[in-house]
Amino acid sequence: MRISKSLAVGVAIVVGVSHAQTFQRLGTCPTLGCVFPPDQTDFLAGQYFDIRLEVHAPINGSEANGKQPDEKFTFTIAKEKGKAEPATTYFSIAEPKLERWNFSWYEDLFAKEAGKPSIVNVTSKAYRRVALYEPGEYTATLTYNNGSTTKASWLVRDLQEVRKAKNIIMFIGDGMTTNMITAARLIAHKAINGRYQTKMQMDQFPILGHQMTHSIDSFITDSANSATALYTGHKSTVNCLGVYADSSKDPFDDPKVETIAEMFHRLTGGLVGIVSTAFIADATPAALTAHTRDRGQYGAVVDSFLHGITNYTWTNWTGPDVLFGGGAEQFYDPKLGGKTYLNKDYYSEFSKAGYQVLWNKTSLAKASNDSRALGIFTVSNMAKWLDRNVYKSNLNQSLSPSGDKTAALDQPGLKDMTLKAIDILAKRSGDKGFFLMSEAASIDKMMHVLDYDRALGELLELDDTIKATIAKLKSLNKFKETLIIVTADHGHGFDVMGSVDTKYLAAQNVDRKKRDAVGTYQNSGLSQYANTGNLTYSEGVHFPSNWDPRYTLFQGLMADPDRRENWSVHKDGPRVPAVNITPSADFYANPKDGAGGILLNGTLPVGDDQGVHSLTDVPVFAMGPCQELFGGVYNSIDIFFSMAECFGLARGKGHGQ
Ligand SMILES: *[C@@H]1O[C@H](CO)[C@@H](O)[C@H](O)[C@H]1NC(C)=O
Ligand SMILES: *[C@@H]1O[C@H](CO)[C@@H](O)[C@H](O)[C@H]1NC(C)=O
Ligand SMILES: *[C@@H]1O[C@H](CO)[C@@H](O)[C@H](O)[C@H]1NC(C)=O
Ligand SMILES: *[C@@H]1O[C@H](CO)[C@@H](O)[C@H](O)[C@H]1NC(C)=O
Ligand SMILES: *[C@@H]1O[C@H](CO)[C@@H](O)[C@H](O)[C@H]1NC(C)=O
Ligand SMILES: *[C@@H]1O[C@H](CO)[C@@H](O)[C@H](O)[C@H]1NC(C)=O
Ligand SMILES: *[C@@H]1O[C@H](CO)[C@@H](O)[C@H](O)[C@H]1NC(C)=O
Ligand SMILES: *[C@@H]1O[C@H](CO)[C@@H](O)[C@H](O)[C@H]1NC(C)=O
Ligand SMILES: *[C@@H]1O[C@H](CO)[C@@H](O)[C@H](O)[C@H]1NC(C)=O
Ligand SMILES: *[C@@H]1O[C@H](CO)[C@@H](O)[C@H](O)[C@H]1NC(C)=O
Ligand SMILES: *[C@@H]1O[C@H](CO)[C@@H](O)[C@H](O)[C@H]1NC(C)=O
Ligand SMILES: *[C@@H]1O[C@H](CO)[C@@H](O)[C@H](O)[C@H]1NC(C)=O
Numbered sequence: 001m002r003i004s005k006s007l008a009v010g011v012a013i014v015v016g017v018s019h020a021q022t023f024q025r026l027g028t029c030p031t032l033g034c035v036f037p038p039d040q041t042d043f044l045a046g047q048y049f050d051i052r053l054e055v056h057a058p059i060n061g062s063e064a065n066g067k068q069p070d071e072k073f074t075f076t077i078a079k080e081k082g083k084a085e086p087a088t089t090y091f092s093i094a095e096p097k098l099e100r101w102n103f104s105w106y107e108d109l110f111a112k113e114a115g116k117p118s119i120v121n122v123t124s125k126a127y128r129r130v131a132l133y134e135p136g137e138y139t140a141t142l143t144y145n146n147g148s149t150t151k152a153s154w155l156v157r158d159l160q161e162v163r164k165a166k167n168i169i170m171f172i173g174d175g176m177t178t179n180m181i182t183a184a185r186l187i188a189h190k191a192i193n194g195r196y197q198t199k200m201q202m203d204q205f206p207i208l209g210h211q212m213t214h215s216i217d218s219f220i221t222d223s224a225n226s227a228t229a230l231y232t233g234h235k236s237t238v239n240c241l242g243v244y245a246d247s248s249k250d251p252f253d254d255p256k257v258e259t260i261a262e263m264f265h266r267l268t269g270g271l272v273g274i275v276s277t278a279f280i281a282d283a284t285p286a287a288l289t290a291h292t293r294d295r296g297q298y299g300a301v302v303d304s305f306l307h308g309i310t311n312y313t314w315t316n317w318t319g320p321d322v323l324f325g326g327g328a329e330q331f332y333d334p335k336l337g338g339k340t341y342l343n344k345d346y347y348s349e350f351s352k353a354g355y356q357v358l359w360n361k362t363s364l365a366k367a368s369n370d371s372r373a374l375g376i377f378t379v380s381n382m383a384k385w386l387d388r389n390v391y392k393s394n395l396n397q398s399l400s401p402s403g404d405k406t407a408a409l410d411q412p413g414l415k416d417m418t419l420k421a422i423d424i425l426a427k428r429s430g431d432k433g434f435f436l437m438s439e440a441a442s443i444d445k446m447m448h449v450l451d452y453d454r455a456l457g458e459l460l461e462l463d464d465t466i467k468a469t470i471a472k473l474k475s476l477n478k479f480k481e482t483l484i485i486v487t488a489d490h491g492h493g494f495d496v497m498g499s500v501d502t503k504y505l506a507a508q509n510v511d512r513k514k515r516d517a518v519g520t521y522q523n524s525g526l527s528q529y530a531n532t533g534n535l536t537y538s539e540g541v542h543f544p545s546n547w548d549p550r551y552t553l554f555q556g557l558m559a560d561p562d563r564r565e566n567w568s569v570h571k572d573g574p575r576v577p578a579v580n581i582t583p584s585a586d587f588y589a590n591p592k593d594g595a596g597g598i599l600l601n602g603t604l605p606v607g608d609d610q611g612v613h614s615l616t617d618v619p620v621f622a623m624g625p626c627q628e629l630f631g632g633v634y635n636s637i638d639i640f641f642s643m644a645e646c647f648g649l650a651r652g653k654g655h656g657q
Contacts, residue, residue, distance in 0.1 A: 023106050025056070025063070025120065026247050027217025027237050032056045032065070033073070033142045033150035036244040036255045037234060038216070042155045042637065043132050044233060044644050046651025047263060050255035051075075051087065051127040052246045055144045061107055061118025069123040071098055073144035080136055087140075091130045099124045103247045122247055126255065132156045133652055157641055163268075163648030165625040166433035166481035169422075169469060170643070172230075172284055173462050174223060175444030175455075177491035178619050183452075183553065184459040186496070187529035187544045198542065201467040202486055205621035209630045211639060212617050213490045216244075220613055223444065224295040226489035226636060227287035231259040233640035241283065241301070242291040251294035252310060260640055261288040262308070262317060263649050264435050270647075271434040272320040273421040274305070277382045277414050277458070278441030279327025284489060288437060289317070299341030302330045306346075306353060319353060322424050322436070324364075324375035324417040326382040332403035350374040359401045360410035364420055369427040375417065376401045378408040384442055385457040387573060388413055390547055394573040414440055414458075415465040419472050426476050433481075435647075438465065447492040448610040450563060451575035452555045453547060455494075460543050462486075467542075470623075483625050483646050487639065488618035492611060493558025498524040499551045500567040506596035514598045518554050525551055557611045559604050562589040566597030578602070578609040 028038045034054040043049065057069035076084035077091075088095050101124070104117035111117070132138065135158035142150045173180075181202060190197045215221045216235035228236045228243075234257045237245040243254035261272045276285040281298035290301040291309050300310055308317030331346040332338040340346055347357050351374075358364050358375035367373055379399035387394040388411060398408040412420075418438045425434035440462035446455035466486060473479040498520040505517035519525060528549030547569045554567060561578035570593075577594075578587040586606040589599055604612065620639065622630035626646035630639070644650065 033144045035152045039152040048258040052255035054124045057121045059119045070144045159645045159650040165483040171486040172439045176488035207622040207627045209620040210617040224283035229636040232257040254293040256291040271429045273322035273436035276325040276439040280325035303341040322421040328401035336403035361412040385461040453569045486621040491616040493614035498554040561602040564594030564597045566594045
C-alpha cells in the first residue's frame with residue numbers, strides 16, 4: 001500500500017491559535033485561512049471535487065483579531081516545482097463570487113455552560129467541479145490578510161488505468177471488529193478440544209488487512225465520515241457525507257468529492273447496487289451518492305439516490321439499479337405521515353423512473369431480474385436476524401413499508417436482498433460490470449444498545465450472506481471477475497472476557513454476590529451456544545443452535561450508559577438499556593431491562609442513552625482480482641484508491657478535460 005509522499009512535506013502550514021481539543025472553530029482549519037480539500041489530501045486522477053476557501057475574522061473570544069474578513073484573498077495552484085497559477089487559470093474557470101456569512105462556536109465547556117459563543121465573520125469562495133489529471137504533488141496556496149498564507153500539499157496518486165475487476169462487491173459490517181468476529185465464531189462454530197471444526201466464510205478469505213478509521217479532525221469517526229473515506233478517498237468530519245465540512249449554514253453547499261459509485265458510473269457506465277439492513281437514508285448507504293455536511297438530511301439523501309447531487313450535477317448519474325433496505329418513512333406520501341424531500345411520494349418518483357417497487361420478501365423473490373428495483377421493506381431499520389428467525393413474535397414491532405401502520409411481517413434478510421441484487425445487476429450490467437455495496441447495519445445498531453446477541457446474529461448473517469454470494473457468483477460464472485471486500489467502518493469497544501452462570505446470577509439478591517456468577521480463565525468453560533448436538537443447524541447454517549444457554553458470554557463494551565446486565569438473550573426484541581425516567585434529561589438504567597442482573601453505572605455523559613464508537617482499527621478481507629492490494633496495515637482512504645485502481649478509474653492527462 002502506498003503511503004502518501006506528501007507526508008514528508010506537510011510542514012508548510014502555519015500553526016494558529018491553539019484552540020481546545022474537543023471544541024473546534026473548524027476542525028480542518030486551525031488557522032484563519034482555510035483551504036478545502038485541506039493539507040495532506042490525496043486524489044484519484046480525474047476525480048471531481050470542489051474547492052472551498054474561507055477567511056475567518058473572529059469578532060470576539062480569545063482569537064478576536066479586530067479585522068474585517070479579507071475580501072481580496074488570492075488562491076494559486078502549483079504542480080511540483082512549476083509556477084504557481086491562479087486557480088481560475090489552472091482550471092480554466094471563471095472567478096466565483098465572494099460569499100459572506102458568520103458562525104459561532106464555543107471555545108470550551110466553560111464557555112458553553114456560560115452561554116458565551118465566539119462569533120466569526122467569514123468571507124469565502126467556492127470553485128465547483130474541478131479535477132486534477134496529472135499524477136504528482138501540488139501545492140495549493142491561499143494568501144490572505146496582507147501576506148498570511150495557508151498551504152495545502154495535495155497528491156494525485158499515480159495509479160494504473162487498466163481495469164482488473166469487472167465487478168466489486170463491498171460488504172460493510174457496520175461497527176464490526178475482530179473481537180466481534182471472534183465472539184460470533186465462538187457461538188456459531190463447534191470446537192473440539194480447542195479446534196474449530198468449521199470456519200467462518202470471512203476466515204477463509206486469502207487476504208487480510210486492517211484499516212485505520214480516524215476522522216480528519218477527530219480520532220473517533222461516525223459512519224457518515226468513515227463511509228466518505230471508504231467511498232471517496234477523502235477523510236472528513238463526523239456527520240459529513242461526501243463533503244468536507246465548511247463553516248456555512250447551508251448543509252448542501254460544502255465542498256464535494258466524487259464517490260466510487262459516481263465515478264464508476266460516469267466513466268464506465270457500470271451499474272450500482274446499494275443494499276442495507278438500515279433505513280436506506282442512513283449514512284453508510286447514503287454516502288455513495290449524497291453530498292451534505294448533515295447526514296440527518298434524510299429526504300434529500302433519498303432524492304440524491306435517484307437524481308444525484310441535489311440542484312447541482314457533475315455526473316451522468318441515473319440512479320442505482322438496485323436500492324434495498326428499510327426507511328419507508330422517507331418514501332411514502334406525506335399524507336400518510338411520510339417525511340419526504342419536497343413532500344413528494346418517492347415510491348412514485350422511483351416508479352416513474354422505471355423501478356419496480358418491492359415491499360416484502362415474497363415480492364422480492366418474484367421480482368424480475370430485467371428491470372431496476374427499489375425494495376423498501378419496513379419503516380425505520382429492518383428487523384434483526386434474531387427476530388426474523390428465532391423470536392419471530394417480535395416482528396410485529398416493525399411497521400409496513402406501505403405506510404398503513406400494519407406490521408411488516410414478511411421482511412427479507414441481508415442474504416435475500418444481496419442475492420437478488422446480484423441477480424439483477426448481473427443480468428442488466430452485461431459487459432459493463434457492477435459495484436454493489438451491501439451493509440450489515442445492525443451489528444452497529446445493536447452494539448450501540450448493548451444487545452450483544454442481536455449484534456452477533458447480524459454478524460453471522462453477514463457471514464452467511466458472503467458465503468451465499470460466493471456460491472451465487474460461481475453459479476452465474478462471475479466469481480473470477482469479481483473482487484469481494486469485507487470490512488467495517490469503525491468499531492465499538494466490545495469483547496468477551498469469560499462466561500456467566502445465569503442461573504446462579506438470578507438466584508442471588510446482592511449485587512456483589514452476583515459477581516460470583518462470572519467465570520474467568522479456566523472457569524469460562526466452553527461455548528454452550530454451538531454445542532447442543534443440533535449439528536444440522538449449527539454446522540450447516542452456522543448460527544447458534546441455542547441462543548439461551550445457562551452459561552452465556554460475559555461480554556460488554558468499554559463505554560456505557562447506566563444499565564442492568566444479566567448477560568441473557570433479550571427475547572422480547574432489541575434491548576433498551578437506559579431510559580429517561582426522571583424530569584431531568586439524564587438517562588438511567590431501564591428498570592424493565594435485565595431482570596435479575598447487576599446494576600452497573602455508566603461512564604459516558606449522563607445524556608447518552610447508548611454505547612459509542614471506539615478507536616480500534618478494523619479488519620479488511622479481500623478475495624478476487626487485485627486482492628493483493630488489500631493486505632497489510634493502511635488508512636481507510638486507501639480502500640477507495642485500491643478499489644478505484646482495480647476498476648481502472650484513474651484518468652490521467654491523456655484523458656484530460
Ligand atoms: C461582521 O459582519 C457583519 C455583517 O454580517 C458586519 O455588520 C460586521 O461589521 C462584521 N464585523 C466585523 C468585525 O467584521
Ligand atoms: C451574522 O449574520 C447574520 C445574517 O446571517 C446577521 O443578521 C448578524 O447580524 C450577523 N452577526 C454578527 C455578529 O455580525
Ligand atoms: C461574542 O459576542 C456574542 C454576540 O454579541 C455574545 O453573545 C458572546 O457572549 C460573545 N462571546 C464572548 C466570548 O465574549
Ligand atoms: C492590510 O494592510 C492595509 C494597509 O496596511 C490595512 O489597511 C488593512 O487593514 C490590512 N488588511 C488586513 C486584512 O490585514
Ligand atoms: C456516462 O458517460 C460515460 C462516458 O461518456 C459513458 O461511458 C457511460 O455509458 C455513461 N453512462 C450512462 C449511464 O449514460
Ligand atoms: C433545490 O432547488 C429547489 C427549487 O429551487 C429548492 O426548493 C430546494 O430547496 C433545493 N434543494 C437543495 C438541497 O438545495
Ligand atoms: C408484498 O408487496 C407487494 C408489492 O411489492 C404488494 O403488492 C403485496 O400486497 C405485499 N404483500 C403483502 C402480504 O403485504
Ligand atoms: C433471476 O435470476 C436467477 C439466477 O440467478 C434465477 O434463478 C431466477 O429465476 C431469476 N428470476 C426471475 C424472476 O427471472
Ligand atoms: C406483538 O405480538 C406479541 C405476541 O403475540 C404481543 O404480546 C405484542 O403485544 C405485540 N406487539 C405489538 C407491537 O403489536
Ligand atoms: C435444530 O435447529 C433447527 C432450527 O432451529 C430446528 O428446526 C430443529 O428442530 C432443531 N433440532 C433439534 C434436534 O433440536
Ligand atoms: C448509578 O446508576 C443508578 C441507576 O441508573 C443511578 O440511580 C445512580 O445515580 C448512578 N450513580 C452514579 C454515581 O451515577
Ligand atoms: C434478562 O433480561 C432480559 C431483558 O430484560 C430478559 O428478556 C431476560 O428474561 C432476562 N434473563 C433472565 C435470566 O432473567
